[in-house]
Amino acid sequence: MATIDPRTADAGPVPLRNIRFEWPDDTRAVWHPTRPGFAAACNALSLGMPYGEPYVIASVRSVLGDIDPDVAPGLADEARAYIDQERGHYRQHRRFNDLVTVEHPGLRRVERWMATSYRWLRRHRSRKFNVAFAAGFEAIAFAAARWIDSNRRELFAGADTLPATLFLWHLAEEVEHKNVAFDVWEHVDGNRFRYLAAMSTSFLMLVWFIFLGTITQLWRTRRIFNPITWFRLTSWGIRFAFEVLPVMAVTALPGHHPRDLADPSWMPIWLRDYDPESGTIPAWDAPIDISRV
């Protein structure tokens, strides 16, 4: 049972931002006119959130009673705040997904496979495996956020602002809570082989379901045989893998902690512009208030 590094504990629980996205009736599944393949891949990722994140939440919640407050003061509170933040994510994605599945009813079959897969893990894997999955899931989310942050202009320029802001807000909060599931896993288990197996499972499920969701949309929009779409998707996939796979490998090394990984530069600054009174955050491409930097 590991103690918590004071640098982690000092950060305190992550904040809950009650952001609610209001989706206009004309929101389209192809919300990126110049990067439709990217929009399809993002939609497929979004589709998994109401299944993957509740599983991750349940995994962390299942071990809350095993956290020793004398050994890890504050960790249980951090874990509860993390759970609240994650719950906000998948609720917002679910509302967006409802719009996407109206246009792409075939995605409902993919959703059922996702639901079955995460339900199976929840019922048939150990609590230690599940919390290791949560820690690995977060490592992947952090690496994805870092890649998206540095490529956000290339990826999102010209897109409908609201879906772009949803994805970027979610990823920004993934950066913010990058330590929590790892700390919980390290406290209640800490077996790096189990972590590696669980994280690899998480990654393969992510890739498989994004692939299924993407080809389902490309088929319906008749882009399935478009070579430019596939060239771009393959290019993004390779670049994404070059960011994510090394981060995953590093996080499995003995002595590693997520705090050792440099945060992306823009997302933490952007989150500071959240307005708690209105429950809104500026659009991702709005100018940054440099007085806050």
Ligand SMILES: [Fe+2]
């Ligand atoms: Fe999340």
Ligand SMILES: [Fe+2]
């Ligand atoms: Fe997360």
